[in-house]
Amino acid sequence: MEVQYPISIDWSKEEVIKVVTFFQLIEKAYDTGVNKGELVSAYHEFKDVVPSKSEEKQMFKQFDRETGYSTYHAVKEARETERDKVIMNK
Incomplete structure (x- = not known):
């Protein structure tokens, strides 16, 4: 899937990398x-x-909207789970 990541033109290269890495x-x-x-x-x-x-x-x-995923729920699961791995269901 070709995803357009939400980024700002005001960010440095390092900041863009951090945001894109998170969404990946x-x-x-x-x-x-x-x-x-x-x-x-x-x-x-x-x-x-x-x-x-x-x-x-x-x-x-x-x-x-672009992916059909829920970023909020994935972050919430990562914070609350006892497991070492976060696996989300679409």
């Missing part, structure tokens, strides 16, 4: 599963780039 891990959580620690860590790096809750919600909504 969300995709992976739905496709094959992802390490819980890796996803939580990527979310924290995403929050370094996008600290605003409203901007986060906007980006999640855009990505979710």
Whole structure:
């Protein structure tokens, strides 16, 4: 699937990489599963780039609409699960 990741032209290359990596891990959580620690860590790096809750919600909504995934639920599962791997069902 060819996904247009929500990014800003104002971000540095490193910031774009952090955000794209986070969204790629969300995709992976739905496709094959992802390490819980890796996803939580990527979310924290995403929050370094996008600290605003409203901007986060906007980006999640855009990505979710594009992919059919729920970014919020994947992050919630990663934070709350006891398992080492996060596997989401579409």
